[in-house]
Structure formats: structure tokens, C-alpha cells
Amino acid sequence: MSTAPAPASLPERPMPTPTRESQPYWDGMREGRFMLQHCASCGKVRHYPRPVCPHCFSMESEFKEAPLGGAIHAWTVCHHPFNFFFKAQAPYIVALVDMDVGVRVNAPLRGVDAATLELGQKVRLQFEPVSKEVTLPFFVTV
């Protein structure tokens, strides 16, 4: 585990590089909408975005806005900043959430003490713009 001193200037946040498949998801984030890929043939939702539906093998898909509610499936509290950008935020909770729509989202969970967390606890997805192009999800408890 690295204990090297932090560099003088902090690195920038690692940013997503959208693909042709995932671009609508990131466009949705920027607009404050949770957009998920659905198979145009069998209707099943899939995340993360990819070209082929693994259920019916259709290559046709459409993005639809999904509700923001979910329940905690697991979590971790990140103490060691593997990327020094996150050093100032550590320790921070990252919750893995079963979204009501049927996919999972991994995102920071804010405003709550990790010691009180339980599996199944209800949370809600929120949007945080971090640059002109990129908005990232985070969770709050409800």
C-alpha cells in the first residue's frame, strides 16, 4: 500500500470517457436525468451500457429516464486515497445501491454516519456537476 507523500499539486479528478454506447447516459446526467438503456425488442433494462442485449441479442436499444429511488446493497468507507484527488474527501462512503428500476449504481453516500448504515436502507440518487460536461451521481438517505 503506497505511503508516498502527496505531490505538490493535486491531480485532477479522473473523468469518464463516454463511449458511443454510454453517451446518452452521460448526456442524461448532465441534464439531471437518470437515463438507462433498455432493449428495444424485449424491453429489459441494462447497465452499464453495451451494444447487445444479453437476453434476446437485439442490437436495438433506447434510453429512458428512470426513477431515483433505491436501497443499499453494500458499502465501503474509503480511507486511503489511491488517487490523491480524493485525499481531501477521505474518509468517504461509497454505497452500492439496488435502484428500484433494477440496476445498481455505485456512488458516494453523503450526510450519514457509516456506523448507522444497514443493508436495504432507502436512498435517493442526486446529481453533482463536476465540470461543464460531466455530472456525477451521489446518494442521500431518505
Add this chain to the structure above:
Amino acid sequence: MAHALRERAAVSGIGETAYTRGTQKSGLALQLEASLKAIEDAGLSPRDIDGVVPYFPGGGIAEDFIANLGLPDLTLSLFVPMGGATCVAAIQSAAMAVATGVCKNVLISVGRTGYSGARVSTRLQQFPQFALAAEFEAPIGMFAPAQLYAQGARRHMELYGTTARHFAEVAVTTRQHAILNGNVVMSKPLTVEDHHASRMISDPFRLFDCSLESDGGAAIIVSAADRARDLKKPLVTIMGVAEGHPESPASIAQRPDLLDFGLVKAARRGYAMAGVGPKDIDVAEIYDCFTFTVIRQLEILGFCREGEGGPFVMDGRIGLGGELPINTHGGLLSQGHVVGLNHVIELTRQLRREAGKAQVKDAEVGLVTGYGDMGDGSLAILRRAA
């Protein structure tokens, strides 16, 4: 009917460098040094190697082996890109090659400067398998394996009551074994208190729950079993070997069951091929990127029931002299991190009865696992056939 590959191949040679934190050598030099030792151990010449499966990415490729070892006629060059599951899964590919006559002697090797070169979160960005994590998780502060695997460990704790005390037992027992080995990075005793006092990395993983970042090289030779009988060392055959890939292989987050590793599939096939079960295993070298990963694999392998891996590791059961000695060399937690090829080497030593102070008495059949790349799994079951 017996599986077509069962005992058709053998681990005929093993070699490793010193495991250190700090080296002047390149990863390639370490890989070649270990390779030459493995070739020597088998009683072969470098000219006898006609297949290579180097760990990838990082380290040498086929061209390097031809250029450095003067291989006259390489007939097979493969990558098995499964992260920590690579080395054991590569045994399956090598066994297929020697059993069919495509190759006579296949060299599986690793060389890495995991301490003095690029560290873990930098290195992983080379892996196409980590592209989804890089796009969706790195931006929110999750990328290193210690973070990605921590959520599964937390879930196991919440569902089954597994505790940090169980994790500590794996770390402490592994360290005790390392101290007997001699070629290890961590040679000082470790207590349960030391474990609990170590700094938190990504809850529930503390520093001593995490494997080492170290420098070193390791290599093995896989040869056809009928030819290996004439080589230098006692014959150790491959009874069963398998690789397995989990659902949602490139994203733990989207996996229906976070605790469903590729080993679930591989174990079923590996045991069936070997014709043995958990009760027949005398010694096990379990891929230990994290203490919890060992606990969960022991459940998957059928040494205990689902959710009972924590209590299973207690009371000396996994130590030398216990019911199931594991990681008798010190593993990735205390010996060194050469992506588990050191586990294969140690199991071979145990079955040759060359394991020194860590020798498991009368070891006849042993098991080794690989785990990596977000949950790919592999296992091999080896037998002393001398």
C-alpha cells in the same frame, strides 16, 4: 469416464527470484531469472521450451523469450488475461497444449516490479477489463481492488456475521507460515492486535487485510506427464484444472451476487475432472489478495458451508498441523505478490516434500486457486505421483 486431460500433464519445474520491496532489475529480468531457474529445476535446457504463457499485461512477451532464451521453435504463445486468476488458469491452457502434442514444455511466468515500478491503481489502467470501472467508478472515487472488493466483504459481514477477528486470523496464520519460508517480504511476527491497529484502507479492509506490493519473478514448466516422469524431480501431476468467469465479469457493481466468483463454476469442473472432493485435499494454497477473499473461497470450495468461512478459519484449522493448512509459504499477504504463481510453486514443493519447515506431513493431494480481474477464478488440483 475420466476427463481427457486428467493427469496428462505435470508441473515439471519451478523457479522464483528473491521477493523484495525494492529492486534495480526490470520486471522482464525478474521474469527471465525465474524462468531460467524453473528450466534448471526441471532438468531441461531453455532450448526445450516450445510454449510460453507470460502474465499479461506487464512483463515479457513471446518475442522477449525467443530473444533472451534463444528458443529455436516456439509453437505456442498465449496470454490468459484473468488478472490474479491468470497463473492457475494458464495451467489449463498449458495442459491442453502438452496433452495434444502441440508443445512439449510450456513456460508460465511472471515478473513484476509492483513495489519499485508502477503501483496498483496506475497499473490497472492498462487493463481493458477495467474499462467499465474506469468510466463509471473511478470518477466517484472507486478504482483500486481494495475498494471494489471491500463492498462484497461488507455484505458478507452483514449477512453472515463475519468479523474483523476472522480476517485477522487469516493474516496472522499466513504470517506465521511466511516466517518459516525464508524468501519473504514480511518476516516479523504479526498479532491479532497488530492487525486491528493497522490503518483502515477501505472499510472493512485494514492494511494487514491487503496483499503486498512487491518486486519479484516466478515461473513454472508444464510438461506432458509421461515425459516429466524422466525429469529431475518427483512427479507432480495435474489431476484437475479449470477456469471460471462470473456474471458481469468486468463490473462487480452489476453482478447479481457480489459473492459469486468465477471459482463457483471452476471448482465444480475442477473437482469433477480430478475425481476428488474437498475431503481429499491435504494442503491448499488459496489466492489471498485480501484476507476476506480467502474466507469466501474456502466456502466456494466446499471446505465449509456458505457463510461459515469466518468461523472455519479459527482455532488453528488453517495453520500447519491443522485440518486444512493453507498458504504454507506466506501467500500474497506476507511472501510476495507474483499474482499467485508463488502459490503453484509452493503446492508443487509440498507435494515433492521440499517445503522445509512448512512441510505438511505426507501431503499427497493439494489444491491451488487463482482469483482476480473483478472475480475471475481458477483452480488446479495436483497430486504426488512419484
